[in-house]
Amino acid sequence: MSIEIKFTGPVDPYRYEDGEGREYRYEVNENGTLSIFEKEVGGHIAAKDQPIAVYGPAAWFSVTGDARSTKDKKPSQVRGFVG
Template identity: 65%
Template sequence: MKFNSDKTEEDGRFEDGEGREYRYSIGDNGALLIWEKEAGGHIAKKAEPFVIYGPAAWFSVVGDARSSHDDPPARVRGF
């Protein structure tokens, strides 16, 4: 995810300098939810969004959408 006012690297990706990555998803009411995670980490199932923008506050988004790859791996019982 890249904010309009943020500096980007030559490849176009946003780097916050602290090893965090950001993902977005769209809520049921049209709100834009921004999720924060450590680079290479996961977003906890009970995590709260880092930022929420109301439906009238945004018109487009550039970046990586939240996907199942951002969820923690499933735990296997009995091992």
């Protein structure tokens, strides 16, 4: 699912469109900022990955689409485990 952001003021909504091997996820941070992440289809978003965009808390009021979740994290590798 793509992400659509509705901004405050007279600005049209903006969409990050999934496709061409990319997917987008959003995260609402504790300080009210909105972070947008990009990943390859079937890929992962590492904890250290930087967002491709960050919107201040006063810039936006609504977002729809796929939120960043634990499903987007790389599976843990257990040292010494042979599967």
